[in-house]
Amino acid sequence: MQPPPRQFVVRLARREDVEAFTALVIDADGALERHPESREASHLSIETSIRSLAGQASDAERGYLLLLEDVHSAEIAGCITLTCHIGLEQPFYDYRVGRIVHSSRPLKSYRCLDVLYLSNDLTGCSELHSLYLRAGARGMGAASLLLKAAQLFIRSRLHEFAPRLIAELHGVQDANGASPFWESVGRRFFRVGQREVERLMAKGRKAFVAELMPKHPMYVSLLPTAAQAVVGEVHHSNVGLARELEADGFHFENHVDIFDAGRVMEAHMADLHGVAASRVLSARDCEDVAGERWWIAGGSGADFRVIGGTAAATDDELRIAPALLRRLGARAGDKLLALPLRP
Amino acid sequence: MLTIRPARTADLDALASLAARLPSPTLPSGAWELERLLERSDDAFAAEIDFAGEEEYLLVAVDAADAVVGATLIVAAAGYPGADYSFRNETIVHASRELGVNHRIYALALSHELSGFTLLRPPVALPGTHAARVERALLQAALSLIADQSARFTEDLVAPLPGEVDATGESPFWSAVGSQFFGVSYREAERLALGKDRSFMAELMPHHPIYVPLLPEAAQAVLGQTRDAFMGAYALLSEEGFEGERFVDVFDGGPVFYAKRALARTVHCAQLRPLRIAPGDVAGAGECLLSNRELRHFRAVLGPAVLDAGGYLSTAPEIAARLELIDMDEVRCVFA
Numbered sequence: 001m002q003p004p005p006r007q008f009v010v011r012l013a014r015r016e017d018v019e020a021f022t023a024l025v026i027d028a029d030g031a032l033e034r035h036p037e038s039r040e041a042s043h044l045s046i047e048t049s050i051r052s053l054a055g056q057a058s059d060a061e062r063g064y065l066l067l068l069e070d071v072h073s074a075e076i077a078g079c080i081t082l083t084c085h086i087g088l089e090q091p092f093y094d095y096r097v098g099r100i101v102h103s104s105r106p107l108k109s110y111r112c113l114d115v116l117y118l119s120n121d122l123t124g125c126s127e128l129h130s131l132y133l134r135a136g137a138r139g140m141g142a143a144s145l146l147l148k149a150a151q152l153f154i155r156s157r158l159h160e161f162a163p164r165l166i167a168e169l170h171g172v173q174d175a176n177g178a179s180p181f182w183e184s185v186g187r188r189f190f191r192v193g194q195r196e197v198e199r200l201m202a203k204g205r206k207a208f209v210a211e212l213m214p215k216h217p218m219y220v221s222l223l224p225t226a227a228q229a230v231v232g233e234v235h236h237s238n239v240g241l242a243r244e245l246e247a248d249g250f251h252f253e254n255h256v257d258i259f260d261a262g263r264v265m266e267a268h269m270a271d272l273h274g275v276a277a278s279r280v281l282s283a284r285d286c287e288d289v290a291g292e293r294w295w296i297a298g299g300s301g302a303d304f305r306v307i308g309g310t311a312a313a314t315d316d317e318l319r320i321a322p323a324l325l326r327r328l329g330a331r332a333g334d335k336l337l338a339l340p341l342r343p
Numbered sequence: 344m345l346t347i348r349p350a351r352t353a354d355l356d357a358l359a360s361l362a363a364r365l366p367s368p369t370l371p372s373g374a375w376e377l378e379r380l381l382e383r384s385d386d387a388f389a390a391e392i393d394f395a396g397e398e399e400y401l402l403v404a405v406d407a408a409d410a411v412v413g414a415t416l417i418v419a420a421a422g423y424p425g426a427d428y429s430f431r432n433e434t435i436v437h438a439s440r441e442l443g444v445n446h447r448i449y450a451l452a453l454s455h456e457l458s459g460f461t462l463l464r465p466p467v468a469l470p471g472t473h474a475a476r477v478e479r480a481l482l483q484a485a486l487s488l489i490a491d492q493s494a495r496f497t498e499d500l501v502a503p504l505p506g507e508v509d510a511t512g513e514s515p516f517w518s519a520v521g522s523q524f525f526g527v528s529y530r531e532a533e534r535l536a537l538g539k540d541r542s543f544m545a546e547l548m549p550h551h552p553i554y555v556p557l558l559p560e561a562a563q564a565v566l567g568q569t570r571d572a573f574m575g576a577y578a579l580l581s582e583e584g585f586e587g588e589r590f591v592d593v594f595d596g597g598p599v600f601y602a603k604r605a606l607a608r609t610v611h612c613a614q615l616r617p618l619r620i621a622p623g624d625v626a627g628a629g630e631c632l633l634s635n636r637e638l639r640h641f642r643a644v645l646g647p648a649v650l651d652a653g654g655y656l657s658t659a660p661e662i663a664a665r666l667e668l669i670d671m672d673e674v675r676c677v678f679a
Contacts, residue, residue, distance in 0.1 A: 102524050104546045107535070109526045115551065188556040189437055189448060212437045216450055217551040221523045224557065 007071035008142050009327055010149035010306040012053065013046045013079075017067060020076040021046065024067075028132045034081065035130060045081075052084070052160075053301055060088035062160060064153065068137065068146055071327060077137035080146040081130040082153065084160050087123035093213060094119055094264055097220070097232060097254040114220035116231070118213055122255060122264065126154070128167040131241070141308060147244060148295040149306035151274020152337050156297065156304065158269065165267045167250060169242055170235035171260030181231065181261040184224035189214050213258065231261045238262075248273040278339040281318035285332045289319050293341035296320065298328030305329055313338060345477060346665050347484035347634075347643040349388050350401040350414065352381055357411035358403070361469060365572065368505060369416045369464035380416075387419070388639050392495045395419040395461060402484060402641075404468065404477050413468035415481040417489065421462040421501055426455045428544055429503075429590045429599050432567075433552060450552035451520075457590060457599065461489060461496040465504055465576035475575050476645070480632060482579050484643035486609040487634040487675050495638075498604050502580050504569040506595025509561075516596030519562035524549055532594055548593065567591055567598045583608045609677050618674045619655035620663045630679045633658065635666045642666045648676060 013021060022042040025035045035045060049065040051057045062085065068078035086092045095116040103110040128150055133142055154161050173179055190212050220228055232252065234242050242265070249272045250265035257264060269275055274295075283298070291312030299305050305328050311320040318338050330336060350358065359377055362370035371377050380401060387398035396419055404413035421427035430451035438445040466481035468474040489496040508514050508529075514521075517529040524547050525532055555563060567587060569577050577598070581587065584607055585600035592599055604610055609632075628647035633656070635642045644665045648658035656676050668674060 100550070102547045107525070107527065107547070109547060111524055111526055111547075113523070185557060188554075190444070212439050212444065214448070214554055215435075216554065218554065218557065219523065219549060219551065222520065222549075222553060222557060224559070 005140050006077075006137065006142075007327075008068050008077065008137070008140075008145055008307070009071055010066050010068055010080075010145055012302055012304055013049050013065040013067050014302070015046060015050070017076060018042050018046055021065075021067065021079070024076050024079060024132065024134070027134055032079070032130050032132050050302075059085050066146065066149055066153065068133065068142055070137075075134075078133035078142055078146060079130060080128065080132075080150050082150055082161075083127045083129065085124050085162055086127045086166075087120060087125075091120050092122055093258050094122055094255045095218075095258055095261070096121055097256060098217070114231070116218045116220060116256070118215055118217070118258070119255070122164075122166055122266075124162055125164045125166050125266075126161040126269075128165060143241065144244060145295070145306065145308050147248065148274055148308075148339055149297065151248065151272055152278055152295065152297040152306055152339060153304060154269065154272070155275045155278050155337060156300065158275065161269060163269050165250075165269055165272060166255075167245055167265045167267075168257055169238045169245075169263045169265060171257055171262030172230040172233045172235055173260070179260040180226040180229070182259055184227040185214075185218075185261075186259055227261070232256050232263055233261070234263055235260075249276070274339055278337050279313065281313055281336055281338050282316060283325055283330055283332050283334045283336050284317045284319050285322040285325055286312075286319040287321060289321055291319065294318070295339040295341065296324070296328065297337040297339075298325075298330035298334060303329055308341070311338065313340075344407050344662065344665065345404055345412070345473075345480050345645040347402050347404050347481060347641075347645075349639065349641055350381055350384055350403045352378075352385070354403055354411055355381060358414060361411065361414060361467065364469070365467045367465060367467045367572070368503075369467050370414060384416075388641075392419075395423070395459065395495060395497050397423045398495065400485075400488070402481060402488070404481050404484075412471075412473070413466060413477040413481050415466040415485050416464035417485050417496070418462040418464070419496060420459045422455075422458045425458075427458040427460070427462075427501075428548060428593045429454050429457050430553075430593055430596075431456060432555075432589055432591060449555040451555060451591065452552040453548050453550065453593070454590070457499075457501045457601070459497065460499040460501045460601075461604070463500060463502040465502070465573050466579075478575050479579055480643070480645040482576070482583065483609045483632045483677055484634060486583070486604075486607050487613065487632065487643055487677070488638075488641055489604060490610045490613060491634070491636045491675065492638060493604075496604070500585070500602050500604050500607065501590070502576075502585055502600040502602075503592055504573045504576055504580075504597050504600070506592055506597025507565040507568045507570055508595065514565070514595040515559070515561035516565050517594055519559050520549070520553060520596075521594055529594070544593070562596065566596045569597050613675050613677045614650070614656075615673055615675055616650065616654060616656040617671045618663060618666075618668050619651065619653075619657045620660050620670050621657040622660060625649050625657050625659060628658075631656075631658075632677045632679075633662065633666060634675045635668050636673060636675055637667075640667055648678075650676075 052062045063083040096119040250267040255264040297306045309324040384401035398419040400417040431454040466478040468477035580600040585602040587598040590599035628649045631648040646662045
C-alpha cells in the first residue's frame with residue numbers, strides 16, 4: 001500500500017530553524033550553492049530574511065528565505081529564496097546572447113552570428129533561486145508549492161520587488177557532472193575548477209569573477225563545439241522546472257549564465273502568474289468543499305503561510321475546510337490570497 | 344657576385360619560371376598578372392612621388408652571368424587606397440589578488456594600424472646552395488632602397504609571411520576563424536584578398552576581439568607561424584630586428600613582422616662612404632652589400648669590400664662597374 005501523500009506548508013524561515021536549515025543545506029550537497037554549508041551562513045540567511053520583513057534591510061541585501069515544512073512531522077523538507085534586488089553590492093554578471101549579421105553583396109555571403117556579451121543587464125532585478133527539495137519530498141507537487149508560494153509572497157509585498165524577476169536554470173552537464181561550457185570556456189580564463197569558483201562565489205567573493213572574466217564579446221561559432229552546443233540549453237533535471245516557469249509567465253530573453261551558459265528565465269512581475277491571477281478573497285470555513293485545487297496564502301508578515309488544497313471561490317469568498325484554514329493559521333473572515341492551480 | 348636591380352620587362356620569362364617553382368605572395372603565378380606587375384613596377388620607379396601610395400617596386404637578383412636567381416617586392420603603402428587588415432595580438436592580464444592568479448590571455452583584435460605602412464613581400468630565391476644568401480641580399484637591398492628613398496616609403500615597415508597550411512593546403516586558422524565569417528574557402532578568400540578591392544573584408548570581418556585560448560588547438564598552433572618555404576625569410580626578418588609577435592594575418596594567422604625603418608639593422612648599421620676603386624684583391628675585405636643610392640638605376644651588389652683608414656670604401660672595379668659608380672661616388676654599405 002502506498003503511503004498517503006505528505007502534506008506541506010511553506011512559511012518564512014525563523015530563528016529556531018537554523019539547525020534544520022543547516023541540515024537541509026548539507027543534504028543538498030552543493031546544490032544550494034548560494035547557501036554555504038555552515039551554521040553561521042544559515043544564521044545570516046535567516047537574519048537577513050527577518051530583518052527584511054522588519055524593513056531593516058537595505059535594498060542591496062533584502063531577501064526572503066521560504067521553507068517547506070512537513071505538516072505532520074515538522075521536518076524542513078525544502079526551501080526557496082527570493083532576493084529583491086540583485087547586483088547592487090557585487091555586480092551580477094551574465095552573458096547576453098546577441099546577434100550580428102556579416103553580409104557582403106559582392107561575395108553573396110550572409111552569415112548570422114550569435115555573440116556572447118558580458119553584461120550587467122539584470123542589475124536590480126529580483127531573483128528566485130535556491131529551490132531545493134529533500135529526496136523524500138520530491139514528486140508530490142512540493143516544488144510547485146514552493147514556486148507558487150514565492151510568487152504569492154511577492155504579490156503580498158510587491159512594492160519591495162523589482163519590475164522584473166529572474167530565475168536561473170542549470171546548464172547542461174556531461175556524464176561526469178562537468179559543464180562543457182565551463183570546461184571549454186571558463187576554465188581557460190580561470191584555471192581553477194568550477195566547484196572552486198562557485199564555492200568562492202557562495203562566500204560572496206564575487207569580485208574576483210569580474211577580474212577574470214573574458215570582457216570582450218565572444219562569437220558563439222568560434223567557441224569549442226562542446227560549448228556551442230550548450231549555450232542557452234537546459235539541464236535535463238531542470239526541464240520540468242523550465243516548463244513550469246514558462247507557464248508562470250517566465251521567458252528566455254537571451255541571457256545565459258556565465259559559468260554553464262544555462263538559461264536565465266525572466267518575467268515581468270505584472271505578468272507573473274502568481275501576481276496576475278491571484279485573488280484576495282475572504283475565508284469562509286466549510287466542510288466537504290467540492291471545488292478545485294488552489295494555492296492559498298494566509299497570514300501576513302512573519303506568519304505568511306502557503307498551502308495547496310481544495311477550495312471553491314465565489315466573487316469575494318473562498319470556501320475552504322477548517323483543517324486547511326488551521327494549517328494556514330487563519331480563521332473564517334480572514335483575507336486569503338488564492339491562486340487557481342490551472343488558469 | 345650578386346647584383347640586385349629593378350626588374351625589367353625582359354625578366355618576364357625568368358620571373359615566370361621562378362614564380363612557378365616557388366608559389367609566394369611576392370610573384371603572381373599567372374603570366375598576365377606578372378606582366379602587369381612588371382609594368383606597375385616600371386611606372387613606380389619612373390614616377391615622381393611625393394608620398395607613399397599604390398606603387399610597387401619589384402627587385403630582381405641576378406648572378407654573375409646575369410641570370411635571374413631571385414626577386415622581392417616592395418609595396419609603398421599597404422592597403423592603399425583602402426585599409427590594410429591585420430589582427431593585433433592583444434595581451435589581457437587576468438589577475439585576481441584573492442585567487443592568487445595572474446596570467447596573460449591573448450586576444451586577436453581586428454586592426455587597421457598597419458594601413459599605409461610600406462610593405463615588404465618575402466624575398467624568394469631559386470632553390471640551391473646560395474638561396475639563403477640571395478634572400479638576405481634581396482632583403483638588404485630592399486631596405487637600402489627604402490632608406491635612400493625616404494619620401495617614397497614610410498617610417499614604419501611591415502612584412503607579412505604566409506601562414507602555415509596543412510597537407511591539403513587548407514589553413515587551420517582560416518577554418519577556425521575566417522570561414523565562420525566569410526563562408527568561402529581559404530583559396531577563394533586568398534584570391535579575393537589579393538584582388539584590388541578589399542572593402543568587402545570590412546563588412547565580413549569579426550569586429551570583436553577573438554580570444555586565442557578559445558580557438559581550436561590546430562588554429563592556435565599555427566598562429567604566427569609560417570610555412571617551411573619562408574622559414575629563411577622568418578629568420579632574416581628577425582635578424583633585421585623586425586617583431587613578429589604583435590600582428591598576424593587575418594586569413595591564415597601568419598606572422599606580420601613590423602619594424603621602424605630607422606631601426607632595421609640594414610638601415611641603422613649602414614654607412615655612406617666615398618667609393619675607392621682598388622684594382623686587384625682588397626686586403627682584409629669582408630662581405631658587404633653595397634648600393635648606389637639611385638632609384639631608376641638602383642643597383643646593389645653583394646661582394647668583398649673594406650673600409651680603409653681614410654674613410655673610403657675600397658672595392659674591386661667589377662663591383663664598382665656593377666654599381667655603375669666611379670671613384671669618389673657615395674656608396675651605401677652594410678657589412679655582414
